[in-house]
Amino acid sequence: xxxxxxxxxxxxxxxxxxxxxxxxxxxxxxxxxxxxxxxxxxxxxxxxxxxxxxxxxxxxxxxxxxxxxxxxxxxxxxxxxxxxxxxxxxxxxxxxxxxxxxxxxxxxxxxxxxxxxxxxxxxxxxxxxxxxxxxxxxxxxxxxxxxxxxxxxxxxxxxxxxxxxxxxxxxxxxxxxxxxxxxxxxxxxxxxxxxxxxxxxxxxxxxxxxxxxxxxxxxxxxxxxxxxxxxxxxxxxxxxxxxxxxxxxxxxxxxxxxxxxxxxxxxxxxxxxxxxxxxxxxxxxxxxxxxxxxxxxxxxxxxxxxxxxxxxxxxxxxxxxxxxxxxxxxxx
Numbered sequence: 001x002x003x004x005x006x007x008x009x010x011x012x013x014x015x016x017x018x019x020x021x022x023x024x025x026x027x028x029x030x031x032x033x034x035x036x037x038x039x040x041x042x043x044x045x046x047x048x049x050x051x052x053x054x055x056x057x058x059x060x061x062x063x064x065x066x067x068x069x070x071x072x073x074x075x076x077x078x079x080x081x082x083x084x085x086x087x088x089x090x091x092x093x094x095x096x097x098x099x100x101x102x103x104x105x106x107x108x109x110x111x112x113x114x115x116x117x118x119x120x121x122x123x124x125x126x127x128x129x130x131x132x133x134x135x136x137x138x139x140x141x142x143x144x145x146x147x148x149x150x151x152x153x154x155x156x157x158x159x160x161x162x163x164x165x166x167x168x169x170x171x172x173x174x175x176x177x178x179x180x181x182x183x184x185x186x187x188x189x190x191x192x193x194x195x196x197x198x199x200x201x202x203x204x205x206x207x208x209x210x211x212x213x214x215x216x217x218x219x220x221x222x223x224x225x226x227x228x229x230x231x232x233x234x235x236x237x238x239x240x241x242x243x244x245x246x247x248x249x250x251x252x253x254x255x256x257x258x259x260x261x262x263x264x265x266x267x268x269x270x271x272x273x274x275x276x277x278x279x280x281x282x283x284x285x286x287x288x289x290x291x292x293x294x295x296x297x298x299x300x301x302x303x304x305x306x307x308x309x310x311x312x313x314x315x316x317x318x319x320x321x322x323x324x325x326x327x328x329x330x331x332x
Contacts, residue, residue, distance in 0.1 A: 011322035013330070016064070017055075019319050023063040024056060027080040034081060034128060045109050045121045049088055052106050059084045061213075061323070062188040065206050068316035069196020076195055078132055082145060083188050085129040090152055090180075092122035097160065098243055140194060148187040155179025164244040166266040170251055174215070182214025189213075189320075205310035209320065212304035216327040219297040222247035226284055241280060244272040248296065252289035261287075297328045 017024070035046040059080030066076040092109055094100070096118050101111040110118040126149070133142050159176045162168045189210030193203035225240045226249050240247050246269050254265050261283040268280050284290065304324040311317050 011318055013055075013322070013326045016319045016322050016326070017060070019315060020060050020063055023067070023077065023080075024060060026074075026077045027056070027059050027063065027084070030077050030081045031084055034085075034132065035125075037124070041113070041117060042121055042124055045113060045117065048109055048112065049092075052103070056084060057217075057323075058087050058184055058188050061185060061210065061320070062192050064316050064319050064323075065189040065192025065210075066195045067192075068311055068314055068320060069193045069198045069202070069206070070312075071192065071196040073195070075136060076192070078136060079141070079191055079195070080188075082129045082132045083184065083191075085125045085132070086145070086149055086152070087184060089122040089125035089129070090156070092118045092125070093156065097156070100239075141191060144187055144191060144194070148183050151179050151183045155181075155183075159245070162246060164270050164272065165246060166254070166269040168246040168251065170248065173246065173248055173251055177215060177218040178211070181218040182211045185214030185217070186210035202310050205307045209304045209307035209324075212300045212307060213324055213327055216297045216300035216304060216324065219248055219293060219300065220328045220330070223249060223290060223293045223297065225249075226281055226290060241268055241277065242272055244269050248293045249284050249289045252292045253284040253287040256287045256289070257283060294328070301325065301328045 011019075032050060035043075035050070037043055037046070062080045062083055063076050066079075091103065095103060095108040096110050096115045100108050102108060108118075109121065129145075129149075133145055136142070155176055155178070158172075159180060162172065162176060186207045187210070190203055190207035193206040198206070222240065225247065241250070250265060250269060254262055257265055264276060264280060265283060268276065301324040304327075305321050308317055308321055311320075
């Protein structure tokens with residue numbers, strides 16, 4: 001099995017968070033302030049989202065990239081909040097589409113307040129992010145964020161089309177996670193380079209780092225759906241299978257399955273449900289699909305690390321490199 005190559009930092013995730021702590025306190029305060037509304041239901045759902053915590057990985061990526069780029073101003077906090085609002089709005093919409101009732105070990109907003117409220121508050125977060133973008137008054141930044149938001153929406157539709165489709169191949173799967181996950185990672189890190197006034201080749205390197213990290217993160221997340229549980233991942237094993245999502249472990253398993261296993265795997269994707277979960281998970285594990293999926297995630301994490309070679313050495317660059325390790329080693 002592949003591993004992260006050429007380690008240059010001993011930072012763990014706690015160390016990365018400590019390095020970003022001062023910036024993230026400012027980001028969290030801004031998020032709380034700009035989420036407030038005189039509409040009571042918006043405040044209730046917003047408070048639920050904030051209390052849900054999460055690691056705020058995407059805004060943290062932005063502040064680390066900005067600092068790695070030598071940025072010394074304050075606009076990075078506003079950009080980090082924008083990135084978190086975009087991400088959170090997609091989660092609210094995702095949970096409605098997926099009919100999810102649990103995220104990060106807690107009831108989802110749609111489970112508590114209903115689908116309509118969740119969709120509308122997701123729209124509120126999108127519009128709030130656009131308000132913040134306008135305040136920055138930078139056409140390049142607005143273009144990156146607008147393009148990113150549009151691409152994420154395309155990814156949502158692509159994923160919807162793939163649900164229940166047992167013929168989805170690896171390329172189609174990667175097209176979805178590029179649009180749904182990796183582009184926001186890429187925007188977060190690219191915008192750090194833009195704020196820092198880096199040369200274009202270095203801005204491109206930071207975007208490439210974010211894109212590869214996003215691939216690694218999502219592939220590893222899809223792997224965890226078959227090796228984790230509700231207590232560690234915040235959702236139940238097999239949730240993706242129950243929703244008929246053909247993620248990479250399933251795609252790889254079908255490539256090497258015998259006729260009987262292939263029939264079971266295709267049926268599981270096309271019909272969802274967990275009637276034969278134990279047999280399906282066993283088929284995935286026996287096929288070597290989990291190892292192949294892990295190796296694919298590691299290859300993207302290594303590519304993310306390699307992209308950082310163009311960025312000047314600093315503790316913040318080390319933190320970005322450490323997040324490449326974390327993306328494939330995490331167990332939540």
